[in-house]
Amino acid sequence: MLLEVEKVSKSFGGLQALNNVSFTVEAGKTIGLIGPNGSGKSTLFNVITGTIPTSSGTIRFEGKNITKLSAPRVSRRGIGRTFQTVRPFMHMSVLDNVKVACLYGHSSIQWQHIAERRAREILELVNLKDQARIPAADLNVMSRKWLEMARALATEPKLLLLDEFMAGLNPAEVLESVEFVKRLKDIGITVIVVEHIMKAIMSCSDRVIVLNAGQKIAEGLPADIVRDPVVIRAYLGPDYAET
Amino acid sequence: MLSELLRSLIQNWRLPVLVALAYFLFELPELFTGWPWYYEEINDKLTLAITLFTIATLASSWNILAGYAGQINLGHAAFFGIGSVVTRELWLTKDYPFNEAFFYGGGAAALAALIVGAPALRLKGIYFAIGTLALAEALRLTIGSMYPGVSRLPGPELRAYELTSRYELSLKVLVATVFVSYFLSRSKLGLGMKAIREDEAAARSIGINVFLHTLFAFVLSAFLAGLAGGAFAYYHYSYNQIYTFGPNWTFDALLVTFIGGPGTLAGPLIGSTFFVLVRDYLAGTSELVDTHLILFGVIFILVVLILPGGLVDLSTRISRWFLRRTRKVFR
Structure with missing residues (x-):
């Protein structure tokens, strides 16, 4: 496994941003990470990259514990990222x-x-x-x-975390971005994509993880995730399920 | 092709120009020997040049931390003061050879920056600025109590005193500071510092250790300010030790850097030349003698509002315009 996230929690005072989140990422795969605003997607990126420390839990990269590593050291181990607001x-x-x-x-x-x-x-x-x-x-x-x-x-x-890279782009640009993400997979880069554009997520992800209120509520193949009643209720809404 | 050649010339002209300028300045006192005004005015000119070199060194060294790494140090005078007091004491009281005392002065300033920087650089922005200002003031008061009297050159040094060697030492320190800044700005470390100045979180995300980079910039900046202090201790035959710890040294460096252009090699040099020459002119005009601080305050506000990149930015805009015009002509 390239990345192993095990029972990771993060709280800011009384706010539980992540609650016992666990998942693994196989090398060479593209993972879609979805969920409503405030569900903890960016916080998860921040704890994986060492930008903020976890409250509890373990993160392993290539079998090595990186939970306590600072952001520069995580980067030097081979985890890259983009930011939700471009910087x-x-x-x-x-x-x-x-x-x-x-x-x-x-x-x-x-x-x-x-x-x-x-x-x-x-x-x-x-x-x-x-x-x-x-x-x-x-x-x-x-x-x-x-x-x-x-x-x-x-x-x-080796692992690239893309935080809403396609937000604010027009349909043609989204298509271009999706093709680019697919090319990354071809050159051996494992990708986790946070995105709200479902068509983009569905067409480039091998697997999708869904967060809601800091908890993982579903994980599976894109086709299964869009039919999952828990995901429809928490994030996609009945309109999406009907289409 | 022609525009590429022009671009290459524009990008790489700095080093040969700097070397030529440094050589010219070292030869300058010799060149003027025998001129009609030489014996009447040479000491005034050398004194003015030493003041200019000292402020330019302080501004260029201050710029390493503020302009490249983005941390405003309001206690730069403390390192200038440490350099001067250590050099002066070792040289005159402990009988160290001057060169040795001079480098110990720079080293002491760097060591002080290392000790202070390790905890202080955990603070950021305004907190770091206020912390360094408080440190410099505390040190100024302490030095004032420790060395209450005036420090004077003893008889033998006073009899052998001449300004040319002081001019050369001040110039050597400035040249060293400018060349360190030049190579730093083009190095991996310099690029890392600039990335930190722009966005710390993004810099961390690409593997840059923010703390170590800013600490290095702080220590290097303090070392060069300490050397400037050592040169000042060599230059002045009589002064109160507390004088070199005064906040005016910090704020002059800050002011001229912003007027010239922060984060650039030429900015502190252009800013300090402008500052010292205009101040000298106003000082020679009796009715304007007390107005230079108000004038520079107004200039500072105008530059920040109209030209945030300083006078260097103005020249960059002009050269870009010129390059565009040339391309159009040769296209």
Whole structure:
């Protein structure tokens, strides 16, 4: 197993954001993580990546306990992420945004010219090669999202956590993003996708996990999840089930 | 092709220009020997240059932590003061050779930053700024009690005193600071620091250890400020030790960095040149002598509002416009 999340809980004062959440992720699979707003999806990403500590439970990555590791060390182990609200390094060039991730992260390339070459390759992958020299602040929202994807990929993650990457995109852009996520699987990157666009989740996920009020309420194949009455009641709603 | 060549020239012009400028400044006192005004005005000019180099060094070193790593240190004067007091005491009281005392001064400032930085950098933003300000003030009062008198150069040093060697030392410290900043800004560490300045959470998510990077920037910045303090201890033949701990050293560095352009190599240099020359001009005009602080306050507000990237940003905008025009002409 690449990732094992075992009885993980997280509380903020009196608010139980995650409650005994357990699941495993097999290498090479794409997992969809869905649930209503406030169900704990982003909190789960934050505890997996070491951004915030767990209250209890264990997280293992490649069989090793990473529960207490800080975010930089988790990144260097090979877990990359994007953020729900895009956070590029605004006053750095597009190229430097990606190059700095090549120099740190799991890749930790030691030579700047090699890091720069690698950064350019990744920028080509996300169609930002022509904007390499401009500051990230000059990009539009869509390009900023792709820059954040490029930055996460530059760390050479084995596991990539995408937090609502497709939010705010038009249907054509969503389709493009889904195809990109599928390509990630082809190059051996395991992905966990948090998304509210069900069509996107269904078409790119091998398995779907559903959270509600900090608890895992369902897990299974996409086709089974959309028919699950518990999921329909808690998240999808009867209208979705009828369509 | 031509635009690529122009771009390459624009991007890599800094190092040769810096080397040429440093060489020119080292040769400057020699070049002016024999000029009609030389014997009347050379000491005034050298004093002005030493003041400029000291403020430029403080601003460039302050910029390493604030401009690159994004942490505002309001206690920079403490490290300048530590450098000066340690150098002066070792050199004049303990009879250390000056060069040794000078490096011990820088080292003591760096050590102080390491001791203070380890807990203080757990604080962020305004809390870190206020913490460093409180530390500098506490240290200023302590030094004031420990060394209440005026520190004067003893007879032999006073008889051998001449300004050219003070000019050269201040310039060497500035050149070292600028070159450290130049190579740091292009290094892996420098890129990591800039990423932290932009967004700490995002920087952590790509594997950057925020605490170690900011601590390194803090210690390096303090070491260079300590060397500036050592050069100041060598330059001044008579001053009160508490003087180098004054908050004006911190706020001058902060002011000129923001006027010139924070987070850039040239910003602190341009800002301090502008600041020192205008202040000198106003000081020479009796009716405006007391207005320079008000004037710089107004300039600071205007720059923050209109030109947040400082004077350097203005030149970048102009060069970008020029590059666009050139491309159009050759297309």
